[in-house]
Amino acid sequence: MPPSAMASGGTGPGDRRARGREAEVIAAEFLAREGFEILDRNHGTQRGEVDLVCREGGVVCFVEVRSRSSDAQGGPEETIGRGKARRVVAAASDWALRNGGLEQAMRFDVVAVTFEEAGPRVELYRGAFDGEGKPGLW
Secondary structure, rough: OHHHHHHHOOOOOHHHHHHHHHHHHHHHHHHHHHOOOEEEEEEEOOEEEEEEEEEEEEEEEEEEEEOOOOEEOOOOOHOOOHHHHHHHHHHHHHHHHHOOOOOOOOOEEEEEEEOOEHHHHHEEEEEEEOOOOOOOOO
């Protein structure tokens, strides 16, 4: 482990990015097992990014993946504020315009990954926020 990671207890920026990438892989595998079709990953614009673009039935799902190493400070899903949700909506709107238009049935979901000793715990929140970025579940 690099000295900077040891000094910060292993939670430096590089560690967080690696954990975030790992959480996205775990989330994509989980969603695929649940019957979602993965359409795109990490679609970004200057205004925001959406981690996963999926299809569940006839609905295009824009999925924000959040992770934490424990629930001690709340679940990963609780880290999404209205500003973050709006950035996801901006990237999702860009993706939709490039891939069939805004008339498609769309939904904003969150996959929360908590890294526990026994292995990652994954929770899916369908319709976690709306097109205005207003949280619907917490």
